[in-house]
Amino acid sequence: MATSGQDLKVYVCGTGTVGGHAARGVLSRKGLKLIGAKVYSEEKRGRDVGELLGVDPLGVAAVLDIEEVIAAAPDCVIYAPSSPNHDDLTKLLSAGINVISTAGGYLFYPVADAPLHNLLEGACQTGGATFHGAGVNPGFVSVRLPLVLSSWCRRIDRIRVSECAVMTEYPSSALLFDLMHFGQPLDPGNCEKGHIGQRIRRAFEAMLLELAAGIGARVDEIIQTYEEAPAPRDLHVAAGVVKKGTVAAQRWLWTGMVDGKPLIELETVWTLSYELEGWPNSFGWTFTVDGDPGLSATLHTHGGENSDDECCIATAMQAVNAVEAVVAAAPGIRTYLDLPSIHGRYHG
Template sequence: MVLRVVQWATGGVGVAAIKGVLEHPELELAGCWVHSGAKTGRDVGDIIGTAPLGVIATNSLDDILALDADAVIYAPLLPNLDEVTALLRSGKNVISPIGWFYPGASEAAPLAAAAREGGVTLHGAGIGPGAATELFPLLLSVMSTGVTFVRAEEYSDLRTYGAPDVLRHVMGFGGTPDSALSGPMQKLLNGGFFQSVRLVVDRLGFAA
């Protein structure tokens, strides 16, 4: 059985996801949503640097909702609850590396309702957050007789990071501390990373 997959957004993660779909014998690329008007109407193969695929990129949510597809890999720069609930209600499973790894009850409620309506699922996945930031402290706790606190620090060498616009306009490099506090990165930190903290706190039995 071949599953039809839609790719939402074609940044670094999105391009890698498309190539993964193309290489998998049980997956078929059914559609592609793009943010940039310059990419709209182009063959997805042209966008990712391969031979033509016969799949034309669109920036219309309605076009994606109308597709016959089993799942959407939802990987934009920032999450949009309305988009995801619409995808779920349309009967498409959603896999996303940008959030909903461990949502709280109030955040999960509209997503769960949309998923039930569409008869599908939402799965939050990723490396950090989504795997390393939760699995490492929990794995290390197994080798300990007691855990009194968990402290997390992140260090990244971004000199070869392939998305300079993300560094400047999302992460805030080159800006001021005030602009960083009001920028989109703050929203990301308040989303997925807080979910990571909450998951570790819950699993270790700490008081939140």
């Protein structure tokens, strides 16, 4: 482990969209040193990590096995595969390696899942390591920023967070078409189908419970609602073609009820079209806090290649910017409620 004055050694698991941005973020960050990357396909194994990232060669070969990551003894692993592997996470933590995960939003507040919490907390205590889940949404949008906004209020009656993600430039057909059911026949049951439906529900319910804990409330019930909209014509997007009449937009809403009234509402709208009547078409987030005083805010990204890429950079940097705080934290699961304020860094 690093001693005072030494750069913290960071390994990145996953070199896809988010993992790649995280690795490049580590390379640009003073005080951090990228010492390797774990990949998830045989064709990437052994290739120079710099080549995979589109930067100059680093002289470090990508690895495929989690045991090779452990053998490198990093101070922290940024864990960013498309789907989390609990065995890999427990191996890393049990070996004394701190982990920040952007994978599987349900991992951001594992207290909401007792068996998962016990598994990860046990591994943390065995290795004397810290685990933290970080991301944009779930994550910053659904917990960190609402908590900051709530600090204005003498009384909180309701918090509503709404996201609109226009994903026309998102290139992953596996995520959009195979997992999230875009381009499939309309079916209200799509929200419960397959692994992705359960992951999404668990992730946002965990965020709702963390936000409730942050404002000192206990949620009695979480209600999920879901609706879809059809493509008005054949849509040609980065991930492929959405046929007319198939799923082109999804709206999810999770409502946390307290004493028979809605206290927290987390809404997410994902769409592959800018032309759906009655549906939002601007990538961004809105926040409303009803109380004394009430307030509202909007958040947009800009300056990147496109809004999808900007959001992926933001997801990755939630992890990169948290490395020092997580390494310094006491062993165990540490959520947004436990860590100090996390900041970006000026590059002069």
